[in-house]
Amino acid sequence: MTKKTVRTGIVGSGFSATFHYEALRKVHGTNVEVVGVHSLDRDGGNAYAQKRDIRFFDRLDDLLDEVDVIHVCTPPMAHEPVSIAGLRRDKFVICEKPLTGYFGDGSEDFHWERADMTVAREAALAAVRRILDAEQAGKGQLLYAENWVYAPSIQKEREILEKTGAQILWIHGEEAHSGSHSVDYAYAARCGGGVLIGKGCHPLTAALYLKRVEGRARDGNPIRPRTVSARTHALTRLPGFRDEGHIRRDYYDIEDFSAIHVEFDDGTIADVFASDIVLGGIHNWLEVSANNHRAICNINPNTAMQTYNPVEKNFADVYVLEKIGTKQGWACTSPDEDWFTGYPQEIEAFYRTIAYGEPVESDSRLAADAVSTIYSAYVSAQHDGTATPVEQEVGP
Numbered sequence: 001m002t003k004k005t006v007r008t009g010i011v012g013s014g015f016s017a018t019f020h021y022e023a024l025r026k027v028h029g030t031n032v033e034v035v036g037v038h039s040l041d042r043d044g045g046n047a048y049a050q051k052r053d054i055r056f057f058d059r060l061d062d063l064l065d066e067v068d069v070i071h072v073c074t075p076p077m078a079h080e081p082v083s084i085a086g087l088r089r090d091k092f093v094i095c096e097k098p099l100t101g102y103f104g105d106g107s108e109d110f111h112w113e114r115a116d117m118t119v120a121r122e123a124a125l126a127a128v129r130r131i132l133d134a135e136q137a138g139k140g141q142l143l144y145a146e147n148w149v150y151a152p153s154i155q156k157e158r159e160i161l162e163k164t165g166a167q168i169l170w171i172h173g174e175e176a177h178s179g180s181h182s183v184d185y186a187y188a189a190r191c192g193g194g195v196l197i198g199k200g201c202h203p204l205t206a207a208l209y210l211k212r213v214e215g216r217a218r219d220g221n222p223i224r225p226r227t228v229s230a231r232t233h234a235l236t237r238l239p240g241f242r243d244e245g246h247i248r249r250d251y252y253d254i255e256d257f258s259a260i261h262v263e264f265d266d267g268t269i270a271d272v273f274a275s276d277i278v279l280g281g282i283h284n285w286l287e288v289s290a291n292n293h294r295a296i297c298n299i300n301p302n303t304a305m306q307t308y309n310p311v312e313k314n315f316a317d318v319y320v321l322e323k324i325g326t327k328q329g330w331a332c333t334s335p336d337e338d339w340f341t342g343y344p345q346e347i348e349a350f351y352r353t354i355a356y357g358e359p360v361e362s363d364s365r366l367a368a369d370a371v372s373t374i375y376s377a378y379v380s381a382q383h384d385g386t387a388t389p390v391e392q393e394v395g396p
């Protein structure tokens with residue numbers, strides 16, 4: 001079979017644009033021609049383009065003229081306008097997480113803790129609706145870049161669920177580290193919330209995905225989230241927090257700890273933790289307790305490789321693990337962190353959808369369920385953890 005050539009545009013030129021490009025270089029099922037990049041950061045965008053020998057586009061529309069797909073690697077606030085611009089031009093849109101959210105009321109002194117979370121949820125769901133409407137109205141398709149869905153351990157669990165007809169009773173999982181370096185991350189209005197949405201979306205969406213898979217395998221009907229209870233805390237903003245310099249603490253209004261409890265349509269449950277207060281490198285895992293098996297998916301760290309380094313400076317040029325505080329002593333050094341995280345598998349799968357129409361595992365519906373669950377979790381947290389219904393009929 002001759003491989004098709006897909007013409008690609010990147011939007012944004014920061015951290016995620018970098019790992020998207022690395023994953024694009026590994027796509028083997030189809031030919032990829034990266035045409036160019038568009039970014040609000042002209043200097044950064046030009047440098048990104050130059051380094052990769054691609055073109056810089058000042059205007060998104062000009063990039064859209066020349067491509068079949070765009071990668072939305074912008075901060076969450078820009079996901080909706082950029083994705084809709086692509087969908088209106090009948091393009092494929094690969095959108096980073098979270099799909100969208102609530103980004104404040106526009107006032108300069110907006111503070112997340114004083115905001116009404118019911119209003120936040122309505123605004124976030126309205127944004128989701130606009131994206132789903134644009135997708136339905138055109139020939140394009142939104143592919144939701146939730147890499148946890150494509151992490152090899154999660155895809156192995158999908159296979160187990162499909163082949164054994166398992167019933168998942170309880171999922172628990174976590175994404176945590178010692179704090180994002182991004183300046184924007186300190187402000188809820190720039191990211192749609194704090195750690196609950198920023199990190200919690202990953203294990204949550206993997207849990208939503210696996211319950212979908214279970215239902216799909218049994219009778220074709222995905223099992224969806226029904227209610228959510230949540231608590232959020234700002235531990236590094238506590239007056240009594242004793243800062244020893246290991247954990248970021250300069251957040252303006254975001255929560256740095258969240259715990260959410262989801263009840264699905266079939267009465268089974270998931271518990272997801274997300275935080276910015278955990279030392280020792282990134283901590284990403286999901287555990288599944290089913291009626292016929294148990295699975296522990298260690299995304300990061302895992303023990304595929306372990307190193308012992310007696311002298312810190314010996315590993316100065318060696319990448320060990322995301323957010324590891326020290327390279328001295330024992331470490332779960334990752335031989336290929338991107339692979340365990342699912343980045344190349346996600347992009348490969350999307351390009352098979354784009355080129356050959358293969359079905360997509362992480363689509364706009366999964367993204368919509370994640371946003372809906374997250375903002376009902378924020379409503380719940382504002383009411384000290386009261387079980388709160390999750391809106392399921394978000395889109396057309």
Ligand SMILES: NC(=O)c1ccc[n+]([C@@H]2O[C@H](COP(=O)([O-])OP(=O)(O)OC[C@H]3O[C@@H](n4cnc5c(N)ncnc54)[C@H](O)[C@@H]3O)[C@@H](O)[C@H]2O)c1
Nearest residue numbers: 012013014015016017039040041073074075076078096097
């Ligand atoms: N899946 C993951 O593991 C993962 C990891 C990190 C970030 N992300 C997601 O990736 C997205 C971007 O995060 P990042 O860390 O790359 O941020 P970043 O700040 O490093 O980069 C964002 C880029 O987008 C550009 N930009 C901003 N608004 C724009 C607009 N309207 N049009 C065009 N360009 C615009 C900025 O100039 C910048 O180049 C976020 O949604 C984040 O949640 C995902």
